[in-house]
Amino acid sequence: MDPAFGDPLLRGVIAQAEARDWPALRASLLATADQAEQTQLVAVAAEVAGVEEWAPQAGDDSLALLLSGARQINWAWEARTGARARNVTQEQWDVFLQRLGVAEEQLLEVAEREPTWLGPWYFLQMSARGASLDQDVARYRFEAALRRSPGHPASHRQRLQQVCAKWGGSHEEMHAFARESMLAAAPGSPLGELVARAHLERWLDLGGGAQGRAYMGGPNVMAELQDAAQRSVFHPEYRPERSWKAVHNTFAMAFSLSGQRHLARPLFEALNGTVTDTPWAFLGGDPALSFRTHRARCAA
Structure with a gap:
């Protein structure tokens, strides 16, 4: 299992996140071809353990806040685990929802700061599903993502899950x-x-x-x-x-x-x-x- 799927660009982004090299990672994210590619790179970097420790301290930077919000979602699911709902402890549920709440706050702030960005609306679909938000909220977030990147395959996958x-x-x-x-x-x-x-x-x-x-x-x-x-x-x-x-x-x-x-x-x-x-x-x-x-x- 290769987390970069054999892709040199993804492999480089993962290495930068693991090294906690925010300047290099930020440069990689800014050099992307479009919003869809940038969002995918953020998603890959957000899978790296430990990102939650340094991304919030990376400065008043929308990209760092986007990465932090995306990481909070993955970190939330790590706390919940993939167990069936009936086998998840109350403590796990509490940590899960707390981290999703942080993700929501950070991603909504990015969406307000950067109204043309796809990233926050893509990740907000994931937090909405985890937090069992209203179906109308989930639909709005999917539609908001498509307005910024029509036909975005990853957003369609999220909507299919929803x-x-x-x-x-x-x-x-x-x-x-x-x-x-x-x-x-x-x-x-x-x-x-x-x-x-x-x-x-x-x-x-x-x-x-x-x-x-x-x-x-x-x-x-x-x-x-x-x-x-x-x-x-x-x-x-x-x-x-x-x-x-x-x-x-x-x-x-x-x-x-x-x-x-x-x-x-x-x-x-x-x-x-x-x-x-x-x-x-x-x-x-x-x-x-x-x-x-x-x-x-x-x-x-």
């Missing part, structure tokens, strides 16, 4: 959002991945056993996965973005689970061993081991 049944939405709303987003996008857009993600969420909800296998192998699901891939990763106009490996991993797992190994194979080959935690963590255990197992099956 409308999942496990977060107060429904399977119907989730699938409708995924398909409508794909159809509204330009040919070759990575948003076709949303359809595959939605089906994997449904598979996960079914428990991944016999019911899950029957679901993924159903003719309608198989056809929808093929259609989504033809509109995105298999489309002649598809141009991989910096997050393309996450998109390929999603489709590779979906095609493998649905028994369409001939379609998963070229995706695994393109990935050349690069594993993303999502969606392989859905299978439980080591995501890299799950990746290797399915890759070997699809290569046969």
